[in-house]
Amino acid sequence: MNAVELHNLSKTYPGGKQAVRDVSLSLEPGEVFGFLGPNGAGKTTTVKLLNGMLTPTEGTCRVLGADPAREPEKVHAVSGVVTEHARMYDNLTGMQNLIFYAELFGLPADEAAGRAEALLREMELEEAKDRKLAAWSTGMRQRLSLARALIHGPKILFLDEPTSGLDPESAQNVNRMIREMARNSGITVFLCTHQLRYAQEICTRYGLIEEGQLLASGTLDELRAETFSRITLQIRAGSMPPGMGFRRTGALEYETSIRSEEEIPEIVRRIAAAGGDIYKVEAKQPDLEEIYFALTAPGRERLQ
């Protein structure tokens, strides 16, 4: 059984805005899926559809076999959600908040307290646990939200921009915690983020969405194959013999485009034979950021 399935899923809001258009994809259990796209692309709407907060206009979706539109409680019981608009109570302490949410998910009082303690320790919030949330920083609240989403031991985690509004240090802390949690727990993670470099570090598969449409999905290699047919070969050399097809990019830097890495030995041999001194050879694969910009409209504009 797939952890998440979307079949021709569409959502049009009452005002007529089509937020999600005919999206189909599936996630295997244990996958860490990065759902990437610019603001207003339809990422949050998709997360809300997958949790039953919104009803699809067309198509269906399933989370661990349950239809969120018909059985939202079943989906909620196995999933944890962190979104910008899912906050916690300022008049309660960190510990009281976690115990409250644990009780909502049916955990007995003593188990709830134990689990809350462990998560607060894991999120490095132990010192602040007895202070009311009103006195907490945004970064601490975000880490507590992550702890809240994990309190009932979910099988799937939906994270919608978990580092939105955080300073770089807090964002790094939250990112590190998500990465460790994804590696250690085996939970399926559906992560919506703008932080492409970070997404590339932890995600096993990606989906790129723009204006509600899924532009591409797959592993990094699959996306590379879909968007870039060539590899950039960068060479640092004392001199570059003419007629090799390289363009100069720096004092001793040269660059050309090749079809596969198998072409490299022959190119290096030819340069050396023609009297070129080679110091460094690097085949540069496009990273997620380049793929993202190649596929999405803001990226295309930026590249132009």
Add this chain to the structure above:
Amino acid sequence: MKNAEKAIIKKDIRGITSNKRLFIPLWIVPLMMTVVLPSIFICAVHFATDDPDVMSLLELLPESARTGNVELVIAGMIFNNILPAFFLMIPIMAASIMAASAFVGEKEKYTLETLLYCPLSVKEIFRAKVLSSFLLSMFVSLVSFAVMLAVLELEAVFLMGHPLIPGVGWAIVLFLLSPAVSLIAVTLIVRNSAKAQSVEESQQSAVFLIIPVILLVVGQFAGVMLLNVWILLGLGVLCAALAWMLLQRAVRRFTYEMLLK
């Protein structure tokens, strides 16, 4: 009831009791109505029995109620006919403080979405919200009654030499009619809170639409108390049935999408 619903009730009640700015007014008005006002009535009866207005009021009473000590008759009439109406108002006033912000208060603090991600249905969350306001209102109501009874009995014994005897109607009001009317009001206010866009809007709707209707009913209540106990009981059962029906049907068309809009 699920433990998760109990957790919501506990959290909501704690939200009121830990907030002094809400908790103190919650007690001031009920205690004014049940201690200060009745004490003024009793003192007025004791010190101004011969007042022609009081005499004409006495003439309105049935023959059977006009026998014995005049002071005690008037005090008993106030105690058994007028004061019960206060116990229809007190729980509604107390509950409206919590009920008006039940959903929209959570929405304004961005905690509603988090609450909706728990494995409870909208109906169960709604029921927990209604019950938390209802239980608080009943607590305020019963404590107010206990304080009122203690103060009035002391005053009656001290000033008139005889305690006041509570009628059977009191039991019907306190344990059937008052809870039922309170539950109706709370359900309507919480339902309205789920549709409102701000706490102010919800409070205004509660004050301007629901409370006047209920108070209109309360205004006629002194007369109802003069009627047969069985009619009072029937009225209580009718209100309880209406409250139950409202609670069952109030969220029929509610969806997560509508609540978060």
